[in-house]
Amino acid sequence: MPVASTIGLHLGVATVIERFGTDEQREAFLPDMATFETVGVLGQSEANAGSNKLEMETTAAQHDDEWVLNGHKQWVSGFLNADYVLTYAKTGPDEDAPHNISAFLVPAEEFEVDEIWETLGANSVKSPRITLNDIRVPADRLIGEEGEGYVARGEIHTGVNVPARGVGIARAALEDTAAYTSSREQYDQHISDFQGVQWEIGEMAERVDTARLLTLRAADRADQGHDVTREFAMAKINATQAAVDNANKAVQLHGGLGYTTEHHVERYLRDAKLLTIAGGPNEGHKDTLAKAVIERYGE
């Protein structure tokens, strides 16, 4: 899963440059990003700007033909192997929110690492807290319009990578469980011969297909240029919870060995839990979904 996350975040940075950058920026950055010669990561969250990114405290001030950035970013996944951090910073007063945040492409070497956490899962990628201390970047490192970085970000849908990862974990948990329970015997029969186990496996399969279809629908409608606020929120909530539920069931149905590192299912459970938090906690997506539905059908 961390590999998919790294690729997804990298493509998200490239998409912002492709959609909102100038021709010069596209030519300067995208060819090397396309071949992974250079890697981009996302610096949006901060200690006090988690679910609500509008609370970010990092600032960028223009001095002649440079921007000077100060603040910090937190949970920058893949930072330790990155070349650029797509860094969101306030360039205008709070009363202009959400039109007061801009995006900058900042070389990773300019940051200082403050803290690298040990995490429950997704262990092959670290997501440190990093500091920007009077970092100076040329004016042409502003990507997109000044003040419109946050709003523009809402127009791209690379976040569909998160529910897609959920589908992957939910599917892997299902396949491992079907294979294990149909080979493990107790009471002179395969575990999968118990009706209770069969129903669990059926429900796991339902979760995979529901999550997959919702995710494909969101991706497909985004590709067609539709507003996918409702579809994306639904896919994110459903697929990430499906990953947690299926991984949890998989551990249970593997018995004691499911609780060991001999099988993959304990890792699925640890990795899956991240997905209901990162990319915005599911509670926030439920708010978004409800608002979209009420807007559509409400009086």
Ligand SMILES: Cc1cc2nc3c(=O)[nH]c(=O)nc-3n(C[C@H](O)[C@H](O)[C@H](O)COP(=O)(O)OP(=O)(O)OC[C@H]3O[C@@H](n4cnc5c(N)ncnc54)[C@H](O)[C@@H]3O)c2cc1C
């Ligand atoms: C391993 C990891 C990798 C990450 N990678 C990146 C990255 O690469 N780049 C990046 O910018 N960010 C990244 N993030 C940040 C991630 O997007 C935030 O953690 C997430 O948005 C939640 O913010 P928070 O942790 O501050 O939780 P908080 O905002 O403090 O929320 C805490 C909890 O409060 C509850 N809550 C929040 N909002 C609501 C609501 N509206 N209704 C009800 N309950 C609510 C939820 O249960 C939530 O989990 C990563 C996070 C982790 C843990």
